[in-house]
Amino acid sequence: MRDAEILVGYDGSTDASVALNWAVEEARHSGQPVRLAYVFEWLTVAGWVGPGVAPGVWPDDTARQQVDDLVRKAAADAATANPGITITGEVYDGPPALVLQERSAEAGLLVLGSRGHGGFGGLLVGSTAVSVSAHAHCPVVVVRDGAAHGSADPVVVGVDGSEPALVALGFAAERAAQRQLPLRVLHAWTAGPGGAAGVPDERAAVEQALEPWRRTFPQLAVTVDLMPTSPAAMLIEASRAARLVVVGSRGRGGLAGMLLGSVSQQLIQHADCPVAVVRER
Template sequence: MRDAEILVGYDGSTDASVALDWALAEAERSGQPVRLAYVFEWLTVASWVGPGVAPGVWPDDTARRQVDDLVRKAAADATAAHPGLTITGEVYDGPPALVLQERSADAGLLVLGSRGHGGFGGLLTGSTAVAVAAHAHCPVVVVRDGTAGGPDAPVAVGVDGSEPSLVALGFAAERAAQRRVSLRVLHAWTPGPDGAAGKPDEQAAVEEALEPWRRTYPELDMTLDLVAGSPAGTLIESSRSAQLVVVGSRGRGGLAGMLLGSVSQQVIQHAGCPVAVVRER
């Protein structure tokens, strides 16, 4: 759904603004429309609803109008800075994670800041990011303020042979080709008691998975690194020098009933650059 809109979880916080900037840069490359989504949960308005917005008492129509103004101004400012893009803003009512999951069904990409105020408070340290990444109908990108990796840094992706990781590989290859940067494909293996690598056919299997993307993007510099260590640790370390790390929602070791694997969760929590969690629609 490359023509579908980029949905940005926006609450006016610094990290939400960083996520919006990332989404706008992505839209400049893809031409996709951008929609700012403020999820207004009435139970939170007694604490914090937005910068410059006075706390209210539930239910507070004044706070709701202030939030509408906040989102409308953010969309207008973004449009002024990016006149070639279609940018809209909308306020939704309900639990943030649930609303974003529902709205993601019509989106091509969902972008979130690492932390926020109001409905997005506790993101990454609580359950909101995990819930959204696990249940969203489109890829989810979590952007952290002050992350490393400039415009020439590579895109990194973890591949373990599972179907979700192969879907993630396609997403990563497309983004790397679009950005004209290299793609670093990482496959982590655990040394045996004698220090030897895992199955000797693992590298061949991953190389075979890369072939369709080498043919699709012949100009793309694609490297495969087999790394001894844990998958999560390998991806987190790679994030220090990447502009984007891409992971599948769960890997080969995940249980069938799990919607988000432990590796994906750890990378979301600790990566030094934006993280894309990709799962099949």
């Protein structure tokens, strides 16, 4: 769904603005429209309430109007600053994680800030970002307001032979080619009884997975690194000099019932650059 819109979770926070900037940059390369999605959660003592709620607990109309104005202005300002890119905004009602998950079914990409207004200072990533990354129907990019990275830093992708990792590889190759950035492919391996003797086989498997993307993007500069370490540690370290780290939703060692693997979760929490979590629809 490369022609589908880029959906941005937006609440006016600094992290949401960083996510919007990332989404606009993606749209500049892909040509996709961008939609800001502000999820207005009506809270009462009993929890969330929506349309049709009993009289006496109606939400504050003034607050809702302020949200509408905020989203409209943010979308208009972004569109003015980026002519040629279609940028709109919409307010939805409901629990943010659930609404964004539902809206992701029609999106080509969902972009989130690491924490919104409700985040706690000690948390690197808020519960909404983690939950949506686990349940979204499209790729999710989590962007943190962190250190600047070099303009020539690579797109990094972790591969382990699993189907989600192969999908992530394609996503990473496309982004690197669009931006004329190098692609760095990382594969973690654990030494068996033969020690390093199995490395050539591991490398051959990675190169085989890369072959169709080398043909599709012949000008793409690709490096392959195999490291005897844990996948999460390898990718977190690589994120310090990367424009984007891409990972599948679950790796080869993931349990079938888990929607988000441990490597993906650790990257979302600790990576030093934006993280894309990719799964098949």
